[in-house]
Amino acid sequence: MSLSPSPRDGGEDIELQLLLEALFQRYHYDFRHYARASIKRRLVQARDQLGFPSLSALQDSLLHDPATLPKLLNYLTVQVSEMFRDPSYFRALREKVLPHLRTYPSLKVWIAGCSNGEELYSLAILFREEGLAQRTLFYATDINPQALAAAEAGVYPLDQVRKFTQNHQKSGARTSLSDYYVADYGRAVFDKSLRDGVVFSDHSLVTDAAFAEMHLISCRNVLIYFDRDLQDRAIGLFRDSLARKGFLGLGSKESLRFSRHAAAFADFDRDDKIYQRREP
């Protein structure tokens, strides 16, 4: 056994491990199995920007100062999103998935890791355009309370809306995005009727239980932040939450290929990462 410390760092990986453990034991936020390279970059950024000399000092503050937790969560969870992000995904939902969903009298859709709501509003608009909004209940979930509050508010900087509008058009839009918001001092305030059938809820794919009988689960750019074991947990949760022949949509660089649960799903649209639950 070598007694010399790893040349790679001055114990920073140990501090990181301990910080994540403290966060879990104290607040039950479990980031211990998130993909390490990304979480490390973000923790180092939090340490520097919040003004702590070390991750251990940040941990001390986390345990003793309640104000530190929400600040840290904003570093640990990545809130990068867009409406109709990857338009071809939404086009595939529109053209290939919705024709199946149309055959059900009532629908349940789960947006897992909804961030500030961009993906939720995209789906709400898509379902309205396709005449399915009335019969649909949307569950929008995330672990970051600030993100959930922003999703519930539905207000976005106007300078982002240009990109949202282009994306919406490329998704095969039947309406104009401007039908759904009013501009107000540099912000776009989305129509609150889009939230009529929406339930917002704090839910973690790491520590919480399955939902029941979903027809569509859209979980995009969340699994990419998990390690393989955690991905398997979440995918197992999706399997258990889907109705017979329900659909699962992932982010464009995510797939079920390496998952233990791959056999429970069929490829429905390989390019757009849409899967369908096989008959159990």
Add this chain to the structure above:
Amino acid sequence: MSLRPPLRAVAIGASAGGVQALSAILPALPVDYPLPVLVVVHVPPDRDNALVPLFQSKCRVAVKEAEDKEPALPGVVYFAPSDYHLMVELDGSLALSSDEHVNHSRPSIDVLFETAADAFGPGVAGVVLTGANSDGANGLRAILEAGGQGLVEDPAAAYAQAMPAAAVAACPAADVLPLPAIAPHLLSLAPVP
């Protein structure tokens, strides 16, 4: 000169003029090149994936787009997909993320280099090629600080000087080479067994 630990990977960053510069390097690698080669090129997000087929047709080594959580294998060139950061995990596998832009870029060269330095320590060689910004300079410094090797395309002869010049300024210990000398240098760092 002291004995260096063997290299485990090469990481390359390029921006403006990068396709031409990479065309002078990647096709020169033999099919059994003993290291994985990780590449970040700044390309506009909508012009996706054109790099992979282009270099597949030019190269003897295998060329593919990096996928999340795949192992990095020797003799394979991995391109970061557009609009995702490419990172290396401690076990040497690859990871993608849609974290915020770094240096106005996603993928960012600094992100690749810093995580490669973390994962491979002295076992990585970082290469900064032509470009009109300063991405890669901090990352190359991290590689050198971890004991790895730094190579920079000679700014004086580069298509765009700013990026290699920033790398040289941040990393005085890096080797500065004209473009035609870079592939032979990479071959000498990792001789085919």
